Every structure is written in structure tokens, then in C-alpha cells.
Amino acid sequence: xxxDQYLPVLIMLLVAGAIxxxxxxxxxxxxxxxxxxxxxxxxxxxxxxxxxxxxxxxxKFYLTAILFIVFDVEVxxxxxxxxxxxxxxxxxxxxxxxFIGVLALGLVYEWRKGALEWE
Amino acid sequence: MLIDVTIIVxxxxxxxxxxxxxxxxxxxxxxxGSALIHDRVGANRASILGFSxxxxxxxxxxxxIKFITKEDIIPRGADRLLHTxxxxxxxxxxxxxxxxxxxxDVLIVGxxxxxxxxxxxxxxxxxxxxxxxxxxxxxxxxxxxxxxxWALLGGIRGSAQMISYELPMGLAIVSMILTYNTLxxxxxxxxxxxxxxxxxxxxxxxxxxxxxxxxxxAGIAESKRIPFDLPESESELISGxxxxxxxVKHLMFFMTDFVEVIIVSGMITTLxxxxxxxxxxxxxxxxxxxxxxxxxxxxxxxxxxxxxxxIKTVFFCWFQIMIRWTVPRFRYDxxxxxxxxxxxxLGFVNIIATALMIxxxxx
Numbered sequence: 298x299x300x301d302q303y304l305p306v307l308i309m310l311l312v313a314g315a316i317x318x319x320x321x322x323x324x325x326x327x328x329x330x331x332x333x334x335x336x337x338x339x340x341x342x343x344x345x346x347x348x349x350x351x352x353x354x355x356x357k358f359y360l361t362a363i364l365f366i367v368f369d370v371e372v373x374x375x376x377x378x379x380x381x382x383x384x385x386x387x388x389x390x391x392x393x394x395x396f397i398g399v400l401a402l403g404l405v406y407e408w409r410k411g412a413l414e415w416e
Numbered sequence: 417m418l419i420d421v422t423i424i425v426x427x428x429x430x431x432x433x434x435x436x437x438x439x440x441x442x443x444x445x446x447x448x449g450s451a452l453i454h455d456r457v458g459a460n461r462a463s464i465l466g467f468s469x470x471x472x473x474x475x476x477x478x479x480x481i482k483f484i485t486k487e488d489i490i491p492r493g494a495d496r497l498l499h500t501x502x503x504x505x506x507x508x509x510x511x512x513x514x515x516x517x518x519x520x521d522v523l524i525v526g527x528x529x530x531x532x533x534x535x536x537x538x539x540x541x542x543x544x545x546x547x548x549x550x551x552x553x554x555x556x557x558x559x560x561x562x563x564x565x566w567a568l569l570g571g572i573r574g575s576a577q578m579i580s581y582e583l584p585m586g587l588a589i590v591s592m593i594l595t596y597n598t599l600x601x602x603x604x605x606x607x608x609x610x611x612x613x614x615x616x617x618x619x620x621x622x623x624x625x626x627x628x629x630x631x632x633x634a635g636i637a638e639s640k641r642i643p644f645d646l647p648e649s650e651s652e653l654i655s656g657x658x659x660x661x662x663x664v665k666h667l668m669f670f671m672t673d674f675v676e677v678i679i680v681s682g683m684i685t686t687l688x689x690x691x692x693x694x695x696x697x698x699x700x701x702x703x704x705x706x707x708x709x710x711x712x713x714x715x716x717x718x719x720x721x722x723x724x725x726x727i728k729t730v731f732f733c734w735f736q737i738m739i740r741w742t743v744p745r746f747r748y749d750x751x752x753x754x755x756x757x758x759x760x761x762l763g764f765v766n767i768i769a770t771a772l773m774i775x776x777x778x779x
Contacts, residue, residue: 305424305535306515306543312428313511316436317504317668324488324664337492339564340659349493350565358572361752365579368760372586375767376542379593382771383778390771397764404760413756415749 360412371400427534431514438730439674440476446737453741483667491562491660498561503661503668506554510675513547516540517682518602520692520721521699524714532692532722533602540601541589544683548585548638551676552578555640555647555657558669562660570656573748574640574647580755581637581644587763588624588631591770592687595623605691609698615705617695620688626766628688630759635684637755639676642740646748681732682725689728692721 339346375393382389407413444459451458464470490499520532537543552575559571596604610618621628637644648656658669685691696704697720701712712720746754 302535302537304421305428306512306537308421308424309428309432309512309515309534310508312425312432313508316432316511317508320484320507320664320668321500321504323484324486327485328487328663329485331487332489336489339491339493339562340654341565342654346493347565350563350568351560354568354572358576361576361580364756365583368583369579369586372583372590375587375590376593376599379590379767380597380599382594383597383774386775386778390775393771394768397768401761401764404756408757413752415752 357415364407364412367403368400371396423530424534427530427532428515431517431519431534432511434726435511435514435675435678436671437476438678438733439671440479441472442674442677442733442737443479443670444472444475445734446740449734449737450741453738480667484664486663488663488665489660491564493563494660495561495563498557499660500665502554502558502561503658503665503672504554505557506551506672507668507675509547509550509554510672510679513544513679514682516543516601517679517686518605518691519725520718521606523718531602532718536602537600539599541593541599541604544601544679545582545586545589548679549578549582551638551672554669554672558661559647559657562657564660566653567657567659570647570649570653570659573653574657577640577644577646577751577755578638580752581634581759584630584755584759584763585634585638587760587767588627588634589687591624591627591763591767592620594767594770594774595620601686601691605686605693608690609693611696611705617690617693619690619693624688624766624770626762626769628684630763630766631687632684633754633759635680636736636739637751639673639680639736641673641677641736643743643746644751645745646751649745677733677736678729681729681736684732685725685728689732690724692725694720694724697721 339350341347374396378389378393447459450456459471459475461471464474490496515535516533516537518531518533523530523532535543555574555578556571559567559569559574562568592604593599596607598604598607604620608617608619612618612622616622640647647653648658650656653659658666661669696702697712697717699714699717701717702708702710704710
């Protein structure tokens with residue numbers, strides 16, 4: 298039964314959610330409130346803040362994210378394959394070999410293109 | 417129905433009630449353990465009547481109270497909503513991830529069988545993986561919402577690192593699914609109760625040593641601890657994505673770290689080290705090879721199983737603490753190369769090798 302399986306997850310979510318909510322609000326209620334100008338400044342090791350951080354950052358991180366999405370989707374395809382592998386035998390083996398072969402080619406291509414180099 | 421729900425609530429409270437204090441204990445063990453490894457005395461001020469071992473109790477009570485009664489500061493430039501939400505999003509998924517870890521077999525009370533696992537999900541491993549990967553949002557939101565350059569750097573470093581190491585972790589899990597032919601963690605733990613050649617417990621590590629190494633490395637990288645602590649590397653980024661957090665929100669980020677250590681240890685135990693299995697212990701008592709058998713009452717068997725799971729998990733927590741205080745931090749390019757060019761291809765090779773082994777032994 299689906300409900301039997303997921304009811305405990307829901308209860309767990311409620312209990313954990315309550316703990317998290319209580320924790321966040323306990324700090325606000327029990328802690329002192331003594332705001333000063335300097336205290337609310339952005340912390341940059343005592344220097345004057347050099348402005349907002351919401352600017353541009355290295356494109357390498359975007360690239361990693363894109364590569365991750367590609368590979369993560371491929372890995373998800375392997376879960377059902379792994380479950381039915383014993384029933385399908387050599388057919389599953391050969392098709393997954395081709396699949397992983399193509400993936401490996403893609404990885405080699407990325408590597409040769411320098412997408413995985415961080416200087 | 418009511419009694420079912422009551423049992424579930426008791427199990428949920430027991431698991432969370434065990435995990436949260438364990439996270440606190442780990443904080444203390446880490447201080448004393450690092451001192452042991454560095455040959456120092458370590459934290460010895462919080463003692464009771466001069467006995468520093470009792471400092472554990474003292475620390476566990478005093479630390480949270482201190483954190484909660486500190487001022488909770490949101491910097492002027494920060495996004496107020498996301499700044500408050502980030503520690504919650506960080507802590508919540510790792511806490512509910514414990515729902516699928518089996519900490520014992522079945523407990524029989526009267527004619528009722530209680531499965532010692534909070535949620536008997538058919539897709540257990542995938543649920544765990546999903547909850548682990550939700551942790552990325554807390555890190556990246558915390559870094560972004562702070563509007564602090566160091567925090568932002570820590571946040572994006574953290575997200576890139578965590579998503580990169582999620583791939584090898586997923587691949588290691590695929591090879592475990594191939595081995596056990598199920599996604600259910602309770603089934604996996606049960607499968608490890610068999611004996612090889614009549615005397616060797618068939619734990620996952622014997623079938624999948626390579627997957628274990630991949631999983632351990634990826635697991636430590638997911639929990640962002642040394643040698644993978646670039647998101648918070650305190651000598652470069654102040655304290656990374658939680659630089660702008662004070663008081664109880666800081667505690668929540670801090671706790672998430674330790675809860676992640678526990679969940680990774682729990683997963684290692686369940687997947688590779690027999691879960692709640694005690695060698696030679698079956699549902700009726702010990703059955704040693706060579707026809708020696710000791711019958712044990714059912715309740716004692718269950719207690720032994722729960723104890724075995726706890727001891728194994730705590731051992732791997734200690735193992736991760738030991739790694740943390742023994743090795744230096746990676747450089748960022750080394751980190752990315754290890755993930756993408758080391759563990760990822762190794763994971764693919766391991767899957768193919770596992771599949772070939774299964775086909776070779778099947779008929």
C-alpha cells in the first residue's frame with residue numbers, strides 16, 4: 298500500500314519540520330535584540346564592505362552545473378536497468394555497454410575540450 | 417489504525433531523539449578526538465567535579481542554550497526571507513532522510529509485527545539519494561542570501577562540489593542495486609545475513625569493495641568535511657556559506673554537518689556492513705558454523721540488532737572524524753579532477769564489472 302509506505306515519511310516531515318521551526322524561532326525569541334550600525338554591516342574581516350555580492354562569478358560553476366544535469370539524468374536511467382538486469386541478461390548488458398560507452402565518449406570530449414580543467 | 421499511527425510516531429521520535437543528541441555528542445567527540453590525534457589535552461574546562469569525561473553532558477546542555485540565547489543577526493544587505501529559510505532547508509532533508517534506514521529486523525509484540533524502519537519505502541535508496549541532494553539548496557541559498565562575497569563564494573563552491581560528487585555516489589548505489597537486486601534498504605540488510613561458504617557473513621563490502629571506496633569518498637565530499645571542506649574553508653573564506661549566520665541559525669548549519677556525518681555512516685553501514693546484522697545471529701539466536709547454537713529470547717535478539725547498527729554507525733562517524741583530523745584540504749582543481757576524472761569513470765567501470773560478474777555466475 299502506497300499510503301502505508303508514505304504516511305511515516307509525512308509524520309517524519311511534520312516532526313522534523315516542527316523541530317526546525319521551533320529552533321529558528323527560539324533564537325529570535327530568547328536572544329537579545331541589540332542592533333547597531335556596525336553589527337548589521339556585511340562582515341568582510343573588519344574592512345569597509347566593498348559593495349553587494351550579487352554580481353557575476355566564474356562561468357566555470359555554470360559549466361559544472363550543466364555537465365551535472367546531463368550526467369545525472371543518465372545515471373537516473375541506470376536505476377531501473379539495474380533492477381531488471383537479472384531478468385534481461387545479455388540483452389541488458391549489451392545495451393547498457395553501448396549507453397555507457399557513449400557517456401564515456403562524452404566525458405572524454407569534455408575533458409579534451411578543457412571543461413574539467415580548473416586553473 | 418490509531419495504534420499503527422502511534423507506533424509510527426514512537427519510531428519517528430525514537431529515531432530523531434537518537435540522531436539529534438548523537439550529533440551533539442559528535443561535536444564533543446570531535447573536540448576531544450582531534451585533541452587525541454594532535455596529542456593535545458583538548459576541551460577540559462567543561463567538567464563536572466573535575467571529571468572531564470562528564471564534560472560531554474555539560475557541553476551537550478550548555479552549547480545549545482548558549483547558541484539559542486545569542487543574538488540572531490540578519491545583515492542589512494541580506495535577503496531576509498531566504499536568510500532565515502536557508503538553515504531550515506539545510507537541516508530538514510537530512511533529518512527526514514533517516515526515515516528509510518532500517519535499524520533492526522522485525523519486533524514481534526503479541527501478534528503484531530513491527531518493522532524496525534520508520535518508512536518501509538520500496539524506493540528506499542532513491543529517497544535517500546534525493547534527500548541528500550536537497551542539501552545543496554540550503555548551502556547555495558545560505559551563501560546567496562547573505563549578500564557577502566565570502567559567503568557567496570562558499571555557496572557556489574559548495575553547490576558545484578556537492579553536485580559533482582553526487583554522480584559517483586549514485587553510480588556506487590547503482591552497483592549495490594545490481595548486487596542486491598532491490599531498492600529497499602530493509603531487503604538489502606536482510607540479504608546480508610547469509611553466510612558465504614558456511615562461515616563468512618555476506619556483507620556488501622565483500623561483493624563491492626570498489627563501490628565502498630567510491631561511496632565513502634563521495635559521502636565525505638557530500639558532508640563538506642576536510643579534506644573536502646572548500647565551501648567553508650575557514651582560512652580562505654572566513655567560514656564560507658554560513659559566515660553571516662549567528663546564534664541558533666549557526667547552530668543549525670553546524671548540526672547539519674554532524675547529522676550528515678551520521679546519515680553517511682548509516683548508509684555505509686546499511687549498504688556495505690550488514691546494517692543491523694550481527695554475525696551468526698538469526699531470529700532465534702546465535703547459530704555458529706559447526707552446529708553450535710545458542711537460543712536467545714526474541715527481545716534480546718532485537719536489542720542486539722539495534723545495538724549492532726548503532727555501534728557500526730558510530731564507528732564510521734569516528735572514522736570520518738579521524739579522516740578529518742589527519743589529512744589536509746584539497747585544492748579546488750584537485751577536488752574537481754578527483755570527482756570527474758577519478759571517481760566517475762571508476763564508477764562506470766565498476767558497474768560494468770559488476771554486471772559481467774552477475775552474468776558469469778548466473779548460469
